[in-house]
Amino acid sequence: MNVSARQKLTLRHYVDGFLRLVRVRNLLIVALTQYLTRILLIGPREDWYLIIRDPAMFLISLSTVLIAAAGYVINDYFDIKIDIVNKPERVVVGRYLKRRVAMGAHQVLNVLGVLLGLLVSRWVFLVNVLSVTLLWFYSAHFKRLPFIGNFVVSLLTALSLLVLTVYYPDNRHLVLVYATFSFFISLVREIIKDMEDVRGDEAHGCRTLPIVWGIRQTKYFLYFLISLFVLTLFLMADTLNNVVLGWMFAALLLPIAWLVYRLMKADTRRDFASLSSLCKLIMLLGLTTMLWA
Incomplete structure (x- = not known):
């Protein structure tokens, strides 16, 4: 407008x-x-x-x-x-x-x-x-x-699902799996968005991870988070003894691997904006696995 x-x-x-x-x-x-x-x-x-x-x-x-x-x-x-x-x-x-x-x-x-x-x-x-x-x-x-701002937003994303278990306690552990999924992919996306917005954030005194550590070190941290994300999901699926859920998460490894590859190559604002959209797609794909959970 x-x-x-x-x-x-x-x-x-x-x-x-x-x-x-x-x-x-x-x-x-x-x-x-x-x-x-x-x-x-x-x-x-x-x-x-x-x-x-x-x-x-x-x-x-x-x-x-x-x-x-x-x-x-x-x-x-x-x-x-x-x-x-x-x-x-x-x-x-x-x-x-x-x-x-x-x-x-x-x-x-x-x-x-x-x-x-x-x-x-x-x-x-x-x-x-x-x-x-x-x-x-x-x-x-x-x-x-x-980091703390990224963590808070991701926690709030998870709470939007966990609040349901406060009133509806059935299958609480299954909801926790998807809340954890939402938390991690949101956390990755929030840090990527900080990499996208680094110019404006730095100009106004923000101290986000890309400003404090630089883009390269922030990427290394994201690789660690994504690894922890994948490991946590499979451990939770295994704890629930849900074989179907395990296979669904295995299928998600393809877009997650593509995210990591694109992250390695990214160095412009446009690249990071594209990665942010890819995180949204991964979240959507993850939520669709509810149909078979």
Whole structure:
């Protein structure tokens, strides 16, 4: 969207800006992943229609989506100057939405998300409060520190699945396997994104791994993480004595090997952006293995 003057802004611009700010597509993926986890992993699968109509499941998913949306808002609020350098075409706060409007939206979304969780159970409420707190500190402080910001985002990704086990304890160990999968691939992707955004991050005083260690050392660390990722998945599948799951993870070694190969060759912002997309694809492929888990 190319708007040269504020007087040209229309209601459509504001709505479109807000929808881009909260990453609607990502929120839909979060909700879909939670419902697939509930149906395919927790089950029973034959009761899928009842699960879709389950009010508690709806409230848990909606609360997660609202808190995630609030996280996107506060992240962009704190990152205006960095995003102007790294992703100027995606800047919304300050262009389509005033800063105070963004902060107000963040607070409303968080309050609604936490209260909806409380309607389900106090434990879901506590997980939601933890998520809100981590998202705030991530955006305000952790994101600019080496590794801890990457770790927090990845942990929150895993929590979006683990929160289901708080209320639905069946097959908790199987859900943990996929939460671990989501954690590791998110961690790898977050570090790759830091490699992609190193120019803007460095200009504004961030201390991410690529800035502190350099690109080469960060790559070595990613090789270690990916190895640990693969080893952990196979150990968990073996612990569950799930042969099918083991074969599904074995099939994922092909795109993971391709990721490592591309990472070895990558040296430009465009290369790292492509690797980030490849991580998304691996996550999608991993989640599809739920059908046979």
